[in-house]
Amino acid sequence: MTQHTPALATEAKAHANWWKGAVIYQIYPRSYQDSNGDGIGDLNGITMRLPYIKSLGVDAIWISPFFTSPMKDFGYDVSDYCDVDPMFGQLADFDALIAAAHQLGLKVMIDLVLSHTSNQHPWFQESIQDKTNDKADWYVWADPKPDGTPPNNWLSIFGGPAWHWHGGREQYYLHNFLASQPDLNFHTPAVQDALLDTTRFWLDRGVDGFRLDTINFYFADAQLRDNPALPPEKRNATIAPSVNPYNHQEHLYSKNQPENIAFLKRFRALLDEYPGRAAVGEVGDAQLGLEILGEYTEGDDRIHMCYAFEFLSAERLTATRVVDTLNRLDKHAPTGWACWAFSNHDVQRHVTRWNLTPAAKRLYITMLMSLRGSACLYQGEELGLPEADVAFEDLQDPYGIEFWPEFKGRDGCRTPMVWEQSNQNGGFSDGHPWLPVSHDHLNRSVAAQEADPSTALHHYRRAIGFRRTHPALTQGEHTELKAQGDVLSFIRSDGPQTIFCAFNMSDTPSTIDMPEGDWQPIGAELGVTGPASDGKLHLGPWQPCFALSLNEGR
Template identity: 55%
Template sequence: MTDELEWWRGAVIYQVYPRSFFDSNNDGIGDLPGVTAKMDYIASLGVDAIWLSPFFTSPMKDFGYDVSDYCDVDPIFGTLNDFDQLIESAHKHGLKVMIDQVLNHSSDQHPWFVESRQNHDNDKADWYIWADAKPDGTVPNNWLSVFGGPAWRWDSRRRQYYLHNFLDSQPDLNFHNPDVVDALLNTVEFWLTRGVDGFRLDTANYYYHDTELRDNPPKKDVVEGSIGVRLDNPYAYQFHIYDKSRPENIPFLQRLRRLLDEYRNTTTVGEVGCDFSLETMAAYTQGNDKLHMCYSFDLLTHDSSMNHIRETMETIEAGLGDGWPCWSIGNHDVERVATRWGKNHDTAAKSKIYMAMLLTLRGSVCLYQGEELGLIEAELSFDQLVDPFGIAFWPEFKGRDGCRTPLPWTNEALGGFTESAQPWLPIAEEQRALAVSEQEWNRHSVLHAYRDFLHVRRNHPELRHGEIEFLYNDETTLTFLRRFKGKCLYVAINTANQDKIFPVELSLLALTLPEAIQSGYVDGNTVVLPSYSILLATVSC
């Protein structure tokens, strides 16, 4: 397979959340023409691809992750013609386009579910996961929804419960029904024929469930702060071995891959959330016959220590084989990394060094819009929330709205996001000072650091494709080697606000980095890392 066919390997993918990117028609909601209008900006970053969060027809109870028509654009985002123009513009700019494919569940307003819930013998009766109540009328088993409470909702027409791993307005599709699988793959092919280059697969390990509906076992020791664990949500109190990550998932992913292989240069990246996410990532990407890439939530926690980074990387490397990882430190579902890891102190410097760390690790990378500006989490009041997750768990968990506020293009009242309309979420005042217009003129801004370092990565195949060998770490320092085709780069990272100086036995020749990035240096047999700095150096392999 040629490098051209494997463009995704080591690629940097820029996640666009269309609702909050740019409003082209002054209705307060970002849209597809708005993305097209800002294509020059996206291309200027030096990324390889765009990942578009859902824009399909939807009642928007979960803001597009509840799909009511898989093969059309919701009118608030534009039209299919607008999508075609976006694809054409992206390709002219040398950018690939990936779209968010939500296969696990649909909206309860999807025609399939509307028909399925009518009775027990219609054509779609078995397209969703229905189960009888227990003799006492209670739910079929102990499965829980990610959004809190039982994963079952009673339907008075069928007099049965249906499964919903997320909102009760998001019923899970029954992948054990081959007609469902055929129909979903047809929707995937619909977008392939329109020219998309790949798919980000939402909740990629949730597709199949245990047909016996066995109870999940309890977790005896639940530790706050471990991967995906919040003790205010009962979901954390189970091992989810029967409601997701089922072995039947593998044959489906193989069939999906066969479809993708019929379309040249396409790719997939699967979102994996489970107790054994790194092992699942390996299983889903090994063998060149399933997913191309996976990413987990292992770097989306509050643990920014270099101990955690190294342990995560070495765990996946040990089991990955010929599989391939994709990493992100922020997305539309978690608190912005500048707040989560930066704790709102030295956020510009920390944004730069965590970016440099991410872009030097082995794997492909997803960057969430606004990370290139070092945006901090927006502080919203309860009455400003629209996220059902945040509303349900307030105030212990403030939801996902704080990372989804509109991207600030200027430091004006509406942030240059919209002309005069009321934005769907408030323009955060604390983010406006970090607007694109404010950073463009500042050669030392986070924006310029991202652009500069993305081009450094692009010019060094060792960082895109090379093997990785970790050398040393402590809580705030990490050093490793990247090797590719006889060339070797030494990487040393300091995420602390104090200098780090340590001896090195290797013969290093430091690379000159752009001025927006704080660079370490070599002094004889000593590496000197100023606060929040990175050293890149060539070394004999």
């Protein structure tokens, strides 16, 4: 037995590091599959569709919140961390989902919303009673200024002050989002303990990891100091629209506090009690995203990986911007790990955001599958779905309702998944969907694309499969990052495998020099071209190149 110990240790390490380079498929449960005809997606619906998800070749699913909630922010306002909201099913349904996913070899990550709760959570209902109860300091309470105004100038992402007056306590409470989402006070040790207990509850049920919502919002400045103004030239918000005054502040004190590191170490220590568990943190900061990513993922005692918002912004992704982002990541997170995404439930779908042609869509996912880091794909992205046009009278998102018409909210990326063309609901539900199914999406349904190998769905499968079969692309290093005009290029290497990657991110042909060495083209299924005999690489519009080094010792 002893002679096999190194091999077993290597296998155990690989199992524990499944997240590193993983492709994670995000599911917005309200909109994925309705199994009972009430017009709202549910856990049993997700279980029904797991074979489809497995067919994509992804490693894991991330399910957005399904906990008990009054749904003022569609599950991101939790009233019971340890139960399933009845609209999504019950705990037994979640257990069945876990078992089915694991049988298919899929990991399951769930969304933990730790920075705030619903105002209907029992903790908050106790906290509001008076200033001396057991949970009086579980939320961020503060006295008004002498003139009765809020204690400082902090603003809510959803509009207006981040403080709400409570007459019973004659104090304000902090809410970085809706007034019905009071912020927990992480300076109180009992709050941290309670949240770690809820985390353990889900670990014991078999989850493989967590997506941590607004991970940099956990702590607020203990002194509640005013945020300074943010110069106009630095206002580059990704999710909060330009019409929102939230973007006029540098959020120096309302988030990103240094005390957060100690809590993240406690969280990681808990996860390490369960081998093979992992977490990805959402860093909500348009100015300091990569710096925070570096802080939070440094070493092996904090969060496994984070994603910032660099590739979720409205500004189109160019070769220069990718190189700049990756170089800054190397600077700020030399030992950290990023998780990249182009779309999610909070931003306009990237096909619309960047006005991508079919060829550009294929090139972008091919490039994403080649980057150092892990990757999150958002449901429907694999179908090339554009943003849905949702009329004002159909809006559900409080964010969009508040800032309409300058900002139409997040409902356009949250409309139901389209499975088939047999009815106006796209196979999502037999009932009336909570958001209308986009008619523009029906011709892009799963069933319609399955029959045509040239569709986006099949290209996603090919790109994901190509990544999975090349270790250099999943966990390898990247070097020689270059932007030559519209062409992005870099080298990925892992042990003996070295791959040169290039992407023409434009609709005009481009030519660049190949690196020195003996290179063999690979990835024919992705429409690649190879180096010419003169050492040049001639790339057509939106064309990639992958070339494997044949040089010994590289």
